[in-house]
Amino acid sequence: MHDILVMGGGNIGEMIADLLGRTGEYSVTVADRSVQALEKLKARGVSTLALDVQDGTALAAALSNRFAVISALPYRLTPAVASAAHVAGIHYLDLTEDVASTRIVTELAATSNGAFIPQCGLAPGFISIVANDLVREFETVEMLRLRVGALPLYPSNSLTYNLTWSTDGVINEYCEPCDALVDGKLVRVAPLDDVEQFALDGVHYEAFNTSGGLGSLCQSLASKVRNLNYRTIRYPGHRDIMKILLQDLRLSERRDLFREVLENAVPATDQDVVVIFVTAIGQQGGRLMQHSYANKIYANRAGNRSWAAIQMTTASAVCAVLDLLAHNKIPNCGLILQEHIPLTLFLENRFGKAYAVGSGVSAAGVSLAA
Numbered sequence: 001m002h003d004i005l006v007m008g009g010g011n012i013g014e015m016i017a018d019l020l021g022r023t024g025e026y027s028v029t030v031a032d033r034s035v036q037a038l039e040k041l042k043a044r045g046v047s048t049l050a051l052d053v054q055d056g057t058a059l060a061a062a063l064s065n066r067f068a069v070i071s072a073l074p075y076r077l078t079p080a081v082a083s084a085a086h087v088a089g090i091h092y093l094d095l096t097e098d099v100a101s102t103r104i105v106t107e108l109a110a111t112s113n114g115a116f117i118p119q120c121g122l123a124p125g126f127i128s129i130v131a132n133d134l135v136r137e138f139e140t141v142e143m144l145r146l147r148v149g150a151l152p153l154y155p156s157n158s159l160t161y162n163l164t165w166s167t168d169g170v171i172n173e174y175c176e177p178c179d180a181l182v183d184g185k186l187v188r189v190a191p192l193d194d195v196e197q198f199a200l201d202g203v204h205y206e207a208f209n210t211s212g213g214l215g216s217l218c219q220s221l222a223s224k225v226r227n228l229n230y231r232t233i234r235y236p237g238h239r240d241i242m243k244i245l246l247q248d249l250r251l252s253e254r255r256d257l258f259r260e261v262l263e264n265a266v267p268a269t270d271q272d273v274v275v276i277f278v279t280a281i282g283q284q285g286g287r288l289m290q291h292s293y294a295n296k297i298y299a300n301r302a303g304n305r306s307w308a309a310i311q312m313t314t315a316s317a318v319c320a321v322l323d324l325l326a327h328n329k330i331p332n333c334g335l336i337l338q339e340h341i342p343l344t345l346f347l348e349n350r351f352g353k354a355y356a357v358g359s360g361v362s363a364a365g366v367s368l369a370a
Contacts, residue, residue: 002326005062006030007053007081008072009037010166012095015307015315016070017046019351020322031062053077056084063088067326068114070318071095074168079104082116089113091325091332093318095121097173097212106216109335115325117336120318122274122310123148123230124215125338126355129346130278130293131217132339137291138282141225146214147198147207147277149233150310152269153299159242160235162269164310167259173232174242175252176211179218181228186218192243194229197236200277200294207231208239216337233275270308273298295355316354323349 004020006013009032020026030041031051038048051062053073063069063084068091071081075098082105085092091114096102102118109116119125127146135141152162163170177188195208213230221228245251251258274297281290299309307315321341324330329345346352 002026002067003065004028004322005049005066005069006072007051007069007077008032009034009041009048010072011308011311012314013070013072014041014044014046015311016072016319017041018044018305019315019319021046023350025326053080056080059084060088063090066090068093068322070120070322072318074166075101075172076168078102082108085114085116086112091115091117091322093117093120093322093325095119095125095314095318097121097124097169099176099179099212102215106335112334115330115332115334115336117321117325117338119215119338120321121314122150122276122317123213126313126317126346127213127230127276127278128215128217128338129341129343130276131280132220133343134278134280134291134293135221135224135282138224138280138284138289141221141280141282142227142288143279143281144221144225144228145277145279146217146228146230147233147275148213148230149205149207149275150313151233151235151273151275153271153273154269155235157266158237159266160238161266162272163262163266164269164272164308165314167262168255171252171255171258171262173210173212174246175255178209178211178230179214180209180230181218181222181225184222184226186222189229192239192246194231195239196231198277200275201296204236205233205275206236206239207233215339217339220337220339233277270306270311271299272309274309274313297355312354316351320346320349320352323351 004026006016009030013030017028017030020028029047029049031049033052041048069085071094075096078096078101086108105118150164180189189209191209193209210232276295279292297309
């Protein structure tokens, strides 16, 4: 039995606890400072711990003798959890897309006793595993495009958007500079720029630059990929409104206010779809070839619960990585990048099966309702 501490009792933390707990192989405790969040989890039979991550003594005690800690907290708190895991000598996994936080985790990993595995979610996370798998098919890659979006199935407002994920995370990726490879050189591009239109399965989308989705791919693939970029998928028109709010009205400088506005005006939804679209163009056997990965994952049921698609994909991804670690399928010390994990190994995992195209199975291998 592996003892796991999940930091953060929100939607993702709740599903992580549910998925791991149903295997019977993991003892899971969810820690949060919110009494309301903990009471909700207790009512569902989840073991909980009241904990403020900024209380270093309490955090150290909570991590003692655990197998691993999973941080499902806002990105600002990632460094504190990673530092405490480093001192405790246990495995560390997180879901952050924040570049600065991941840099700190990477530095800690250099002297860690356990595995430090940042960015274990959807994007960054699974998208990096897919991208690396596509690149392996080519001698050289001229262009690698990564496109991901978590979208409402039934948009009904001018933003054509509902809150399906961390509001802080969305604002951060819309405001921070974005990495890319252009003509073989690492560059920074502006968020919300480079808008493109495309259609998939008859549905029209737009995509634009956002921060963090590439994870460490620019460094890992620099010797093989000439041009590499990541853009978030939304319905057409969303980006223009966001640019007015964040740049023209300068709400990027007042992020707390912008978060309050969004959370009071834009409803959440658990009726969503995650769209994943990755395309690689390069030389293969002396020919210029294109290979793509496309997938749509819908809100559905796992066990006796209904889960949003973004919950399913994010929680399943980190659970799959943890499961591979626990079963000695990946290294158990130092920095483990997402692109180090083979796609086949990930998809064969009981949690990774949530990503199988057309599989009709949940992250725990339980048949999903139609």
